[in-house]
Amino acid sequence: MPPDEAPLAERLERVRTAVADAAAVAGRSPSEITTVVVTKFHPASLVRELADLGVRDIGENRHQDAAPKAAELTDLDLTWHFIGQLQSNKVRAVLDYASVIQSIDRASIVAAIATTGKSVDAFIQLNLTADPRRGGVVAADLDALVEDVLAVPSIRLRGLMAVAPLDEEPRRAFEMVRKASDRMLAQAPLASALSMGMSGDFREAILEGATHLRIGTAITGKRPDAG
């Protein structure tokens, strides 16, 4: 059976095993690694199935897609992670369901979160590409953004998030994130989390210290049309 056609439970189990194997290779405990299952473009029913299989952390990247799903699933005890590019005027609505924002990349988003007064766990997204239009703050601007985030008491800065660029060796990209994180710890000693690693590169991410994986297709199967 091609991996995509295997039942959800089987794909989830396969990923859990692969995560545990990679952790063992890295000499790490799988218990220090949180797998966020990315369910973008999939229906609420799939999220419910995942919850039945013990998944608690769900990742979504588009507010208009995520909001109705979250609204349909308020009976479940899920932690919604927002992982997509954010607009300031959507921040309040996103925080109605998301308790983690993984994609903070500019001061205006920090200010928008502060205005809501809501408590949130946050990751700063680091842009590893040469394209400033990609999500994430460029490394040169990281220190200043960390200062902005630390100045807001309702935001608990957890660490950094990044997506490995397609044209680069993932391990090298993740090593850059780890090094940026090491430097950032002088400024933000509690923000040691590293959200990196997706379906195709989570093993490399674990070897570089990832604490949060964001895994979609390897668990959910192929995404329905992006719409």
Ligand SMILES: *Cc1c(COP(=O)(O)O)cnc(C)c1O
């Ligand atoms: C879609 C997405 C993922 C998951 O990607 P897969 O390759 O399906 O595992 C992870 N992170 C972000 C930011 C995404 O948008």
